[in-house]
Amino acid sequence: MFGIFRVLPPTIAVPLFYAFTTIAVVLYFLFGTIFGVFLVSLFAYWAVDYFGFVTPLSFGELLLWLGAQPESYKVAFISAALTVVGFVIAFHTATVNWRNQLKAELKAHSAGEIEEFFAVVTRLISDASIYVQTLVDTVDKLQKGLPPQEAEFAVSWAVKESPKFIATRNQLSQAQIEGESRGQCT
Numbered sequence: 423m424f425g426i427f428r429v430l431p432p433t434i435a436v437p438l439f440y441a442f443t444t445i446a447v448v449l450y451f452l453f454g455t456i457f458g459v460f461l462v463s464l465f466a467y468w469a470v471d472y473f474g475f476v477t478p479l480s481f482g483e484l485l486l487w488l489g490a491q492p493e494s495y496k497v498a499f500i501s502a503a504l505t506v507v508g509f510v511i512a513f514h515t516a517t518v519n520w521r522n523q524l525k526a527e528l529k530a531h532s533a534g535e536i537e538e539f540f541a542v543v544t545r546l547i548s549d550a551s552i553y554v555q556t557l558v559d560t561v562d563k564l565q566k567g568l569p570p571q572e573a574e575f576a577v578s579w580a581v582k583e584s585p586k587f588i589a590t591r592n593q594l595s596q597a598q599i600e601g602e603s604r605g606q607c608t
Contacts, residue, residue, distance in 0.1 A: 427439050502555045538589050539597070539601060542597060543601075546590050547594065549590050550591060550594065551585055553586070553587045553590070557580055560576040560579075563576065564576065564577075565607065
């Protein structure tokens with residue numbers, strides 16, 4: 423859907439995007455929120471009277487009409503009204519609780535992923551740092567005149583550990599790429 427904004431020239435795409443976003447926000451407000459639905463209902467009440475389809479009862483006329491009904495109708499109307507109001511309150515409360523629970527779950531999940539990512543990266547950096555520091559120390563000792571047996575051991579250790587270091591470096595590069603791609607998706 424949004425790919426069309428990439429194809430169009432910016433002089434057309436930007437105003438079109440703003441118009442689309444504005445219409446979406448207004449529609450969401452009017453039909454996705456309690457206050458918006460209330461405003462739509464008030465507009466419909468006014469429009470029915472204005473266009474002359476039917477003359478709706480005012481609040482006072484509605485109360486007079488209800489007062490003129492038999493007792494069984496009054497009880498049925500009041501119990502239906504209480505049921506509807508109770509349902510709206512219960513639905514609203516459940517929706518708010520569900521949203522809050524979902525937000526908490528998403529935050530906990532994100533925090534877990536971030537913690538896991540940084541634990542892996544920290545371990546990899548620590549491993550690489552230990553290897554590099556040991557290598558620097560070894561080169562420093564070699565330059566200062568390390569005995570031949572110790573020099574041979576240090577060089578063989580560095581050669582033996584280099585594939586591990588290269589693997590660690592590749593894992594760090596991969597973690598960086600994955601971290602950047604996750605950052606762009608969120």
